[in-house]
Amino acid sequence: PPTRSDGAGEERPSGVLGRGAGEPHTPGGEVSELRVPRPPAPPDPLPRPTRSPPPTCCPPPDPLLSPQNMKDDGQHMWRLKHFNRPVYCNVCETLLVGLRKQGLCCTFCKFTAHERCARRAPLSCISTYAKSRKDTSVSGGQGIPRVSLATRSRFLLSFPLSPALQIIPVPDTHPLLVFVNPKSGGKQGERVLRKFQYLLNPRQVYNLMKGGPAPGLNFFRDVPDFRILVCGGDGTVGWILDAIDKANLPRRPPVAVLPLGTGNDLARCLRWGGGYDGENLRKILKDMESSSLLPMDRWLVQVTPENPAEKGDPVPYEIINNYFSIGVDASIAHRFHLMREKYPEKFNSRMKNKLWYFEFATSETIFATCKKLKEYLTIECCGQPLDLSGALSGVAVLNIPSMHGGSNLWGETKKPLGEARNVGGGSQPQAVTDPETLKTCVQDLSDRRLEVVGLEGVIEMGQIYTGLKSAGKRLAKCSEITLRTLKCLPMQIDGEPWMQPPCTIRITHKNQAPMLLAPPPRSSSFFGIKKGPHES
DSSP states (O other), X not given: OOOOOOTTSOOOOSOOOOOOTTOOOOOOTHHHHHHSOOOOOOOOSSOOOOOOOOOOSSOOOOGGGSGGGOOSTTOOOEEEEOOSSOOBOTTTOOBOOOSSOOEEEETTTOOEEOTTTGGGOOSOSOOSOOOSOSOOOOOOOTTXXXXXXXXXXXXXXXXXXXXXXXXXXXXXXOOEEEEEOTTTTTTHHHHHHHHHHHHSOGGGEEETTTTOSHHHHHHTTTOTTOEEEEEEOHHHHHHHHHHHHHHTOSSOOOEEEEEOSSOOHHHHHTTSOSOOOSOOHHHHHHHHHTOEEEEEEEEEEEEEESOTTSOOOOOSOSEESSEEEEEHHHHHXXXXXXXXXXXXXXXXXXXXXXXXHHHHHXXXXXXXXXXXXXXXXXXXXXXXXXXXXXXXXXXEEESSSOBTTTXXXXXXXXXXXXXXXXXXXXXXXXXXXXXXXXXXXXXXXXXXXXXXEEEOOHHHHHHHHHTSSOOOEEEEEESOEEEEESSOEEEEETTEEEEEOSEEXXXXXXXXXXXXXOOOOEEOSTTOOEEOTTOO
């Protein structure tokens, strides 16, 4: 019997969505463009002379792959593919052969066919609409077995036939909206995008490079209790959180993170791991169902230059989700950023990036461009000036207990995440600067407080990262910070560096974003060593 390609590594479950005949089109990201025909162009009033096409070495595009041919619901979205194993055409039931791209594969249902056979393929692909009915599943296509999956039904939506398109979720479920940054993690983001388009309804999965997050948020605006999964790095998560602020949704949806690429400090703090390494996406969907809600503080940054005529680099962000730093670590990050912008071909692997970072850290150790930071920087915490040590070369303002890809500059958190907390108020003072009291302060994502840590240099940063030293120097824990600089200094917000001329920086609390905290770590060996659910 013919087999099908399963490039996503997932079995497609039942319960997909369908569409009623004559249902109007609603914007839905990448997929909707391929499923709605464009209106025909009006005829020219005057005949125009025909012109022969210019010579080209490339063949004309196959009209079969054009979005204009996606006219019927259930039609496949084809892409040319090279298969690593023998695969048969689901139409003529013969082997797909070729040196490079052997045939076509549907992005959504993995139906395979020759290019010559694709026109005769049945319209058995996943549908994007469904009439209001109890059973929203559609029969499996030819040669495409369907496997039921209980978890999937908790994320899918049904679309009733009505004059205005509405979304009616299945009772007692949390509908899922997925945003994928295909540029994160190299080609990893593109693979994750195709996998989710296969596992879920394509109308739930949005490519952020095609319209950003606004279409998805607008489409799900009135859906109750929906959740968001962001597939990307910390910058992508911040992008989505900012978009949620601007969307003015009736209820702020909780956000989970599937980390792609390197760093991913926020995903580490929320127990989603430091990076996705190819595990089964169905397991991640199940973990989302058992995750817990955790409010995360977000902070507003206001930068006022001393001399407006003196131009520096633009401030990358106005919101702090993870951390802000000034001094030695920002200097290394800024040099790394400039080199990567100038020679991107030299930063095409994780190992090369680490070697470049090591080189810049070594040169910073030798030249010490940020030594005697005390002479150029003053800090006030809720109006109380901090007494900075002359040995400090950097200062970090932390919102989460992770920085530089896993370093905990404040020290180990003794109270487990997700437990009851004293949130902003109670008997806590607005600012804590006493060294003895700071030793007992616990870092918290939702206490409306920031932690201020001092760094003496690159060597201390390396010791903290490798575990040779437990933490940096605790300076303060407060709810408002004002920094004043007297010369141009390197700074960074959430990993994005820039050079800032003399200025005044004020950091205040903005709001709290509901985040999804992954299930607790579990024992992974006989000796009881624990690790996060998404860490290798």
